[in-house]
Amino acid sequence: MDLGGGLGHLTYSTLVHPADTWDQLWTSLNTYLPRVKARVSPNAPFGVCIRLSASSARLLASNRAERDKLKRFLAEHDMYVYTVNAFPYGAFKDTIVKEQVYEPDWRTEERTAYTINVADVLSDIAREDISPSIQTAPLGFKPNVTGPDVVASYTEHVLRVAAHLVQIEARTGRNVTLAIEPEPHCFLETTDETVAYFGAHLYTGAAATRLAQLAGIPISEAHVALRRHIGIVFDIGHQAVGFEHIPTSLQKLVDAGIPIFKLQEVAAMHIPQVTQESVDALAQYAKTVYLSQTVEKKNGRITKFLNLEDAFAAWKTDPGPREWRTHFHVPVFLEDLGLFRTTRFALEDALRVHKATPLSRQLEIETYTWDVLPDHLKTGDIVDYVCREIDWVRAQLKS
16 A cells, blocks of 8 residues: 555565465465455555466466456556566475575576566556566575676676566556565675675666676666666565664665665564573474574674574573573564564564655565464454554554
């Protein structure tokens, strides 16, 4: 929905629903979206994020009849798409994903073709007054970045997609954007790493020259096109897990001229004081299909673990005072989880900044872990949960 006052559009990510195939996504859209809209935006158009897997994107890009079916559904229900989650390539629900969620990474033809298909779909289904965004992976899993050749390959493939976006706009007038999402334990992880990569690889004369060649445009236009079409998703929870001060991080991006195409409202798990009791309670969160990247602060020193199990092992070897933040998305309206808390404070900081000086036209809540949340954290059914999150974020921006 359009929040008004320049605050942008707010929705939730359909990554929370089954959507690994087009049939699953179609069922989820029809099952959940009309019910959510009826509760949070009954008398105004409702903005939508759809999760497109590679197979769904391929089918929709090649099948006008299916795209038309989707457009009819949106029109009949007074909805509009303004963003697509194109981060997980394949299966994401009911299967162990862990670090495979980043594969195929941005060195591959598969990731490039997938993203181009998503762009083609968006250019057809999005409203003419919307510049829709494609949420994508943080280029690759950090342990796989073995040298500068890997980074160069990431950049080449991103520029190839950027050239396609330039050509879409020239042909259709639609400005589709590519939003890269930093995430713990990935090549783009911290805000500083993101600023450094954009400054050294994407927003450069060499990148503009290459884009000009690929898109068939003058270099002067390519410099503008790079910032027009390539930016980031700022996941507030991801950066809070890394112990970043969110207002400072946001200002760094503004100062570097890196557009935040989507501001993602996410809260992660926060254990201010680790104890054996809290370690025991956390065990249930380690046994899920998702990564649980954990960052520790101990005696002022930061240590990063790929999974909670690794943090548990460090605790067992050397117990003692420390703080943990864990990449496990929890409902944004919660602050207290009993033996531990959430990073909702970081989300509140970001929303205060956005309310004072809007950072993005696109806001999205991405709590996709409903299926693996403990029962005591589930309030009502999935529609109740989604609506409560939307209402909470909207209230923060109105208060």
